[in-house]
Amino acid sequence: MASTMPQPSRPTATSPAAPVPPLPVPKSRKSLPVPSDTSRAPSPSQSPSKLRSPSSPRPTLSKSPLSNSTTNISAPRSASSGRPPSSPDKSLRRTISIAAFPQPPKTGSRPGTASSNMPGVSSSGSIKARKGSRLSSGTTSSYRSSKTPSLLNGNGDGKSILSADARDPDASPSQSRSSSAQESYSTSATTYEEADDTATGAAKTGAKSKEAKGNVIVSVRVRPDASGNDASRSEWQLEGRKGLISHRGKEAGDYYYDNVFTAHEHNAKVYDAAAKRLVRRVMEGYHGTVFAYGMTGTGKTFSMQGTATSPGVIPLAITDIFSFIRETPHREFLLRVSYLEIYNEKIHDLLSAPAAGAQQEDIKLREDSKRGVYATPLKEEIVQSPTQLLRVIARGDHARRTSSTQFNARSSRSHAVVQIVVESRERAPAGTPQDKRSGIIPGGVRVSTLSLIDLAGSERAADDKERRTEGAHINKSLLTLGTIISRLSENKDKNGNPTDKEGRHLPYRDSKLTRLLQPALSGNSLVSILCTVALIASGSSAAANSHSGETLNTLKFAARAKNSIVSHAKKAEEALGSGGGDSGSRVLLERYRMEIQALRSQLDSHTKAQAEKEMKLEDEQFEKEAQTRHEEQMLEIQLARTALKERIEHLNRLILCSKSTGVNTQGNFSALGRFSRMSINDSGSRSLRSSVSQSTLGAWGYSIRPTSFMSINSNDFSSNLAFSNGSIGNEDDDDTMGEFADGKASLQRHVVTLQADLGDKNRYIATLERRLLQARRSSHSRMSAGIKTGNTGTENPDTDTAAIIREKDMEINELRSQLDDKDRMLAALRSATRHRDVARVAIDPVQTPNSDTNSGSRSPEMSNSPRLSLVESEKEKKRKSVDEVSKMLDDMIQDRVESGHIIKGSRGSVRVAADSRRTSTQMTGVPSLNATLDSVDSAKNGATE
Numbered sequence: 001m002a003s004t005m006p007q008p009s010r011p012t013a014t015s016p017a018a019p020v021p022p023l024p025v026p027k028s029r030k031s032l033p034v035p036s037d038t039s040r041a042p043s044p045s046q047s048p049s050k051l052r053s054p055s056s057p058r059p060t061l062s063k064s065p066l067s068n069s070t071t072n073i074s075a076p077r078s079a080s081s082g083r084p085p086s087s088p089d090k091s092l093r094r095t096i097s098i099a100a101f102p103q104p105p106k107t108g109s110r111p112g113t114a115s116s117n118m119p120g121v122s123s124s125g126s127i128k129a130r131k132g133s134r135l136s137s138g139t140t141s142s143y144r145s146s147k148t149p150s151l152l153n154g155n156g157d158g159k160s161i162l163s164a165d166a167r168d169p170d171a172s173p174s175q176s177r178s179s180s181a182q183e184s185y186s187t188s189a190t191t192y193e194e195a196d197d198t199a200t201g202a203a204k205t206g207a208k209s210k211e212a213k214g215n216v217i218v219s220v221r222v223r224p225d226a227s228g229n230d231a232s233r234s235e236w237q238l239e240g241r242k243g244l245i246s247h248r249g250k251e252a253g254d255y256y257y258d259n260v261f262t263a264h265e266h267n268a269k270v271y272d273a274a275a276k277r278l279v280r281r282v283m284e285g286y287h288g289t290v291f292a293y294g295m296t297g298t299g300k301t302f303s304m305q306g307t308a309t310s311p312g313v314i315p316l317a318i319t320d321i322f323s324f325i326r327e328t329p330h331r332e333f334l335l336r337v338s339y340l341e342i343y344n345e346k347i348h349d350l351l352s353a354p355a356a357g358a359q360q361e362d363i364k365l366r367e368d369s370k371r372g373v374y375a376t377p378l379k380e381e382i383v384q385s386p387t388q389l390l391r392v393i394a395r396g397d398h399a400r401r402t403s404s405t406q407f408n409a410r411s412s413r414s415h416a417v418v419q420i421v422v423e424s425r426e427r428a429p430a431g432t433p434q435d436k437r438s439g440i441i442p443g444g445v446r447v448s449t450l451s452l453i454d455l456a457g458s459e460r461a462a463d464d465k466e467r468r469t470e471g472a473h474i475n476k477s478l479l480t481l482g483t484i485i486s487r488l489s490e491n492k493d494k495n496g497n498p499t500d501k502e503g504r505h506l507p508y509r510d511s512k513l514t515r516l517l518q519p520a521l522s523g524n525s526l527v528s529i530l531c532t533v534a535l536i537a538s539g540s541s542a543a544a545n546s547h548s549g550e551t552l553n554t555l556k557f558a559a560r561a562k563n564s565i566v567s568h569a570k571k572a573e574e575a576l577g578s579g580g581g582d583s584g585s586r587v588l589l590e591r592y593r594m595e596i597q598a599l600r601s602q603l604d605s606h607t608k609a610q611a612e613k614e615m616k617l618e619d620e621q622f623e624k625e626a627q628t629r630h631e632e633q634m635l636e637i638q639l640a641r642t643a644l645k646e647r648i649e650h651l652n653r654l655i656l657c658s659k660s661t662g663v664n665t666q667g668n669f670s671a672l673g674r675f676s677r678m679s680i681n682d683s684g685s686r687s688l689r690s691s692v693s694q695s696t697l698g699a700w701g702y703s704i705r706p707t708s709f710m711s712i713n714s715n716d717f718s719s720n721l722a723f724s725n726g727s728i729g730n731e732d733d734d735d736t737m738g739e740f741a742d743g744k745a746s747l748q749r750h751v752v753t754l755q756a757d758l759g760d761k762n763r764y765i766a767t768l769e770r771r772l773l774q775a776r777r778s779s780h781s782r783m784s785a786g787i788k789t790g791n792t793g794t795e796n797p798d799t800d801t802a803a804i805i806r807e808k809d810m811e812i813n814e815l816r817s818q819l820d821d822k823d824r825m826l827a828a829l830r831s832a833t834r835h836r837d838v839a840r841v842a843i844d845p846v847q848t849p850n851s852d853t854n855s856g857s858r859s860p861e862m863s864n865s866p867r868l869s870l871v872e873s874e875k876e877k878k879r880k881s882v883d884e885v886s887k888m889l890d891d892m893i894q895d896r897v898e899s900g901h902i903i904k905g906s907r908g909s910v911r912v913a914a915d916s917r918r919t920s921t922q923m924t925g926v927p928s929l930n931a932t933l934d935s936v937d938s939a940k941n942g943a944t945e
């Protein structure tokens with residue numbers, strides 16, 4: 001089958017005659033005649049599809065064995081990039097700092113990408129000139145134009161690249177690269193997929209075959225000869241443009257590859273030609289594997305990792321990955337990276353160093369229909385930036401085992417595998433509701449893997465035992481790799497397992513390396529193999545001979561790989577959901593999205609719950625405040641009630657006093673004593689009132705106080721005095737004396753009426769209070785209901801309550817004024833009583849003789865003498881009483897002066913302050929203080945008289 005495969009680029013040159021140990025070489029694959037190949041290859045016109053024809057056949061050795069453009073690998077060092085070839089010292093590799101790694105391109109170009117004017121690659125220059133483009137990867141163009149169209153070689157992209165460059169002639173080289181790659185994204189793959197759709201029959205089969213071949217890129221890189229030995233000049237010839245390495249030694253032969261990089265070509269150029277496109281394809285959803293194969297010290301690590309000044313495939317791939325993400329806003333990505341090494345056939349996780357003294361958990365290889373072969377358990381780190389990814393890889397590099405070998409002072413003693421898993425999914429276009437909510441649109445997550453592998457170098461048996469053991473393992477795994485590659489076919493057994501042409505199983509399980517590479521080698525992945533060689537002339541020494549043999553082995557391995565590996569890489573299927581099987585559960589992007597959604601809804605419900613809780617708290621707080629307010633108001637009302645009751649009681653007492661006390665039937669004066677009691681009572685009530693809330697009573701105490709014993713609507717203080725001092729006479733005389741001619745019965749009736757009235761008022765106040773309470777409660781419940789239903793109406797419950805309170809206050813005030821009226825009436829009654837008493841006292845001396853006459857036994861002298869002394873003592877008592885009253889009135893006036901209710905004049909006169917008068921009138925309708933003051937003055941005068 002291999003012999004029937006189109007080999008457009010395979011020359012008819014003789015293959016190495018001698019069998020090349022240790023890898024079996026199927027000669028048939030290497031001896032396909034170019035002309036026939038070429039003739040089989042479809043031309044652009046022949047192809048019914050948009051497939052590009054294979055490029056012009058590579059020239060055979062007979063045509064131009066030593067063309068002008070041939071590069072001799074031992075070309076003088078000056079011909080290189082200006083940097084002397086490095087000595088075989090890997091310390092440089094270790095000095096690469098993260099900061100020195102390339103960042104995503106901004107402006108300018110990568111080092112070395114503009115090396116088209118170097119000797120040996122002059123052809124690229126010519127291509128450049130011909131195309132008139134600013135493409136930095138001239139050789140890549142050459143490579144593209146000479147290959148079968150495939151996902152990797154970019155045939156079909158040429159136009160796009162050119163047009164892209166033509167559109168933007170001033171674009172910087174790096175930008176050109178990006179745009180070209182971007183263009184390739186939209187043209188190459190599409191072109192080929194369309195070809196798949198339209199191609200029919202043999203053309204279709206042929207196209208597929210070519211694609212399968214094209215999906216594998218094999219490149220050979222020659223490292224500069226560290227010794228500067230020129231002896232190989234005649235033995236090896238390179239033609240970079242043609243991808244040709246010719247050997248003129250014992251095993252003479254020409255070897256063609258997709259790319260041949262000469263000693264002075266830079267890492268950037270190697271990356272552009274050998275890996276860039278593959279990396280882009282991985283970002284689009286294909287699996288891709290790049291591995292460096294070669295003898296120890298030939299530059300595998302140099303090519304994969306590079307140096308600070310010349311970054312290799314890995315850092316450049318990382319840069320491109322992030323460039324791609326930036327350039328693809330319609331998709332979202334998640335990157336995770338793992339890094340393992342296979343050392344002495346054991347897998348070690350380079351990202352999870354075991355704790356000191358502890359042993360790392362055994363890492364096993366498992367297989368799964370969706371994931372293929374994978375190592376587990378393996379640490380995967382999610383990375384969000386190139387720097388972070390480079391840092392992770394640098395950490396792994398640091399943990400990798402290296403030691404000195406004959407050809408390399410710092411030789412990698414293990415196969416190192418960096419795996420970058422790319423998850424991506426379509427994003428909802430910006431501005432859509434989905435974008436606002438979750439960014440998720442229908443469709444699954446595509447998972448692809450980029451494997452970047454730096455193999456350990458094959459080597460001859462070393463002296464050191466440890467090196468020998470390492471070497472044995474390395475060589476065994478590489479031998480298995482070689483064997484598998486040489487036996488690869490598209491045959492499968494009935495179980496679907498790949499077999500070789502003879503139906504034998506391929507020994508993937510013979511080594512961890514081949515097992516791990518199985519998915520890539522068996523065609524599920526795009527593959528780029530970079531074989532590194534150091535061309536040293538054979539014959540000069542045994543070592544050189546052996547070296548030359550190794551170089552030939554590598555070249556043959558590369559040739560076999562190119563012929564055998566068939567890749568039908570397909571875009572990874574989009575995994576839907578996070579729970580569907582193993583692959584689904586690995587899709588972190590989906591899982592994270594779901595988690596984000598779940599967390600978002602959790603957050604929403606938390607926010608809602610919190611808002612509700614806050615509202616409830618506010619409600620509670622409000623109710624509490626309202627309750628407190630209500631309690632305060634209740635207390636105030638209660639106090640006011642108490643004060644009113646006291647007042648009523650006091651009035652009652654006064655009334656009862658006027659009824660029950662006074663001058664007894666024996667004519668004893670008890671008024672003064674009563675007055676004293678009144679004073680005491682009054683002061684008692686005053687002290688009670690002072691405990692009442694100011695807001696409730698305020699100056700009311702004052703208004704009540706004078707009323708209690710001085711609120712007499714009369715300017716004649718003598719009558720007051722009479723009241724104060726007078727004996728409140730004989731009840732029997734009430735009917736005939738005083739202002740109220742109807743006497744005591746009438747007064748009592750009045751008093752009873754007043755009491756009943758007071759009781760009514762009291763009840764009325766209680767009712768009002770109850771109503772007020774109810775009104776408050778209903779207003780509260782209305783307010784709460786308003787808050788709960790989010791009612792933001794214009795009605796303000798506070799205003800309502802305030803209005804009700806105001807209303808009730810007014811009612812209370814009215815009641816107070818009514819009470820005051822009653823007070824006044826009581827005062828008038830008392831005044832009448834006093835008038836009567838005074839009248840009685842005045843009448844008494846006149847009436848006494850009559851009474852004496854009635855008694856009939858006393859002589860006038862005897863009877864007049866005690867009467868006179870009685871009158872005298874009464875006068876004395878009066879004086880005392882007046883003095884006491886004056887003193888009390890003075891105190892009261894002083895109180896009022898202090899409180900600002902009255903103003904004292906310079907000559908001792910007093911007048912009511914305007915405010916006080918107003919308040920007094922407004923509040924209580926208390927009798928004019930002036931009258932009181934006048935009364936006081938009169939009382940004073942009366943007393944002195």
Ligand SMILES: Nc1ncnc2c1ncn2[C@@H]1O[C@H](COP(=O)(O)OP(=O)(O)OP(=O)(O)O)[C@@H](O)[C@H]1O
Pocket residue numbers: 085086087088089090091092222223224263294295296297298299300301302303405408410411412413455456457458532
């Ligand atoms: N193309 C190159 N240009 C300049 N220096 C190079 C090149 N290739 C390799 N070297 C130098 O050669 C030395 C060995 O290279 P490197 O370690 O990459 O070899 P290797 O193939 O990885 O060896 P091993 O298999 O033993 O690890 C390093 O010092 C490196 O800098």
